[in-house]
Amino acid sequence: MASPVWMLLPLLLLLLLGSLAGHRPWKKQVYQSHKGIGEACRINEECQSNCCTTGSLDPSKQCNPKTILLRCLPWRKPNGHRCFHNSECQSRCCVRSNRSPQKFCTPLTIFLQCVPWRKPDGDFCGNHRECNSQCCIQLREDSPHRCIRRSGILAQCLPL
Incomplete structure (x- = not known):
């Protein structure tokens, strides 16, 4: 009577030869x-x-x-379509285009930058990045922060 190891040897040899030839029974359909x-x-x-x-x-x-x-x-969506993330757009640029919270696919600048919409002068703001002028300050101690245009010779963010 042959031992069980000798009976499995042909099967193991077949599996080995099949895997070398690129044929695998467990391969994807x-x-x-x-x-x-x-x-x-x-x-x-x-x-x-x-x-x-x-x-x-x-x-x-x-x-x-x-x-x-x-x-x-x-x-990917072309410019003008509504989006949530940059990866959805052909331009890889998904930003707000006005005060509305909705974002849209917009073209990159000539320097290949994705520039978000910013608030105009006079709007309420919380930090400099929100403003088109990059200048958000409190005009008086008791007033809220607002976007203002830069002033002075060096165009600094100074109160008027």
């Missing part, structure tokens, strides 16, 4: 019919391009081409 660009999908592996992302404000996914650098980039 491979989709036989890859979908083309524009077809509906759920996961990257369904697509020929291996890139399944949303293509517009519509949350459904579709197969999309990869970039020149072979990256699969998610679709």
Whole structure:
């Protein structure tokens, strides 16, 4: 009678040879019919391009081409659309555009900066960063802080 170790040896040899050949029984399911660009999908592996992302404000996914650098980039909102985070926008810039708390995708400056909207002179403020002039001071001891324009030869943040 053969020992149990000798009976398992052919099975172990088969598993070893299969893993060397790239065949693994525990490998993820491979989709036989890859979908083309524009077809509906759920996961990257369904697509020929291996890139399944949303293509517009519509949350459904579709197969999309990869970039020149072979990256699969998610679709991002163009300028003017409502947003919550910088990562949602093509410009990577999601800021308030007025007193309203809503944020919108806005273009970067020519220096590639994302500049938030700031309060105009005369508005109430809590710190210098809130003001367009970067100057938030209390005009009198008993008055609230307000945004004021910078004054003086060196354009300093001084009371009037």
